[in-house]
Amino acid sequence: MAHIQVPEGLPGILGPMAISPESTQALRVLADVLLRGPNSLTPAEREIIAAYVSSRNDCCFCQLSHGAAAAEHLNGNYELIDQIKLDYNAAEISDKLKTLLTIAGKVQKGGKQVTTEDVARARQQGATDKEIHDTVLIAAAFCMFNRYVDGLGTWQPTDPEMYRDMGKTMAHVGYVKPDWDKPVEAA
Amino acid sequence: MAHIPTPDGLPGIRGLFAFRPDTALPLNELVDVLLCGPNSLTPGERELIATYVSAQNDCYYCQTIHGDCGSASGWR
Numbered sequence: 001m002a003h004i005q006v007p008e009g010l011p012g013i014l015g016p017m018a019i020s021p022e023s024t025q026a027l028r029v030l031a032d033v034l035l036r037g038p039n040s041l042t043p044a045e046r047e048i049i050a051a052y053v054s055s056r057n058d059c060c061f062c063q064l065s066h067g068a069a070a071a072e073h074l075n076g077n078y079e080l081i082d083q084i085k086l087d088y089n090a091a092e093i094s095d096k097l098k099t100l101l102t103i104a105g106k107v108q109k110g111g112k113q114v115t116t117e118d119v120a121r122a123r124q125q126g127a128t129d130k131e132i133h134d135t136v137l138i139a140a141a142f143c144m145f146n147r148y149v150d151g152l153g154t155w156q157p158t159d160p161e162m163y164r165d166m167g168k169t170m171a172h173v174g175y176v177k178p179d180w181d182k183p184v185e186a187a
Numbered sequence: 188m189a190h191i192p193t194p195d196g197l198p199g200i201r202g203l204f205a206f207r208p209d210t211a212l213p214l215n216e217l218v219d220v221l222l223c224g225p226n227s228l229t230p231g232e233r234e235l236i237a238t239y240v241s242a243q244n245d246c247y248y249c250q251t252i253h254g255d256c257g258s259a260s261g262w263r
Contacts, residue, residue, distance in 0.1 A: 022224055026217035030214065033212075112245070132191055133207055136190075137207075137210055
């Protein structure tokens with residue numbers, strides 16, 4: 001049970017969002033700009049960064065929902081997402097994305113953990129200033145989202161299947177449509 | 188020096204906002220809602236929470252700027 005009263009049937013961030021519409025709108029717009037706005041990093045790459053950071057923060061809801069969104073951007077490649085969370089250096093992703101995940105992983109530990117060497121390695125693989133900026137911001141934003149979801153003790157289903165439809169909506173509809181937070185069936 | 192080139196003379200997050208206005212906008216809207224919007228917690232109380240967390244994270248810019256905002260709000 002969450003630390004505060006939220007509507008039944010809304011998992012993770014959807015519960016607190018339902019009772020705080022003013023901050024919800026700002027959070028939704030932020031997520032949409034970060035993960036789906038025009039960018040040289042694909043939406044899949046950006047959702048992968050979000051899911052990876054969320055897994056490092058051990059946030060069930062965020063890693064499963066954004067992992068599903070990433071997979072849905074990649075024709076349902078859920079295995080790749082699992083591999084990335086386990087060991088991204090062994091996953092079939094670009095070397096550039098690997099260097100960006102290293103930066104994201106450092107941000108998750110603490111902003112000051114990012115070194116000039118981490119950034120240089122990303123540049124060597126072709127990462128632009130904007131891509132480095134966005135990687136750090138997505139990682140930092142997801143530390144915020146993870147702490148929001150966990151800090152209020154929200155209900156977080158652990159069955160990955162429950163997140164597939166949510167992932168499809170996140171990937172193909174986005175974060176700012178008003179009806180994406182309808183109550184879901186409990187497992 | 189920042190890891191990416193930001194305009195000279197802009198400290199902390201301000202340099203990053205100038206570098207990337209598209210993400211600055213939703214971030215500023217979020218901060219405005221959280222710290223200044225109508226709330227039973229006063230703006231001073233909310234700035235105090237922000238300053239405290241930033242101090243715990245050892246982030247010099249954020250703890251200082253939100254400390255100043257809190258003082259201006261009278262910490263009430």
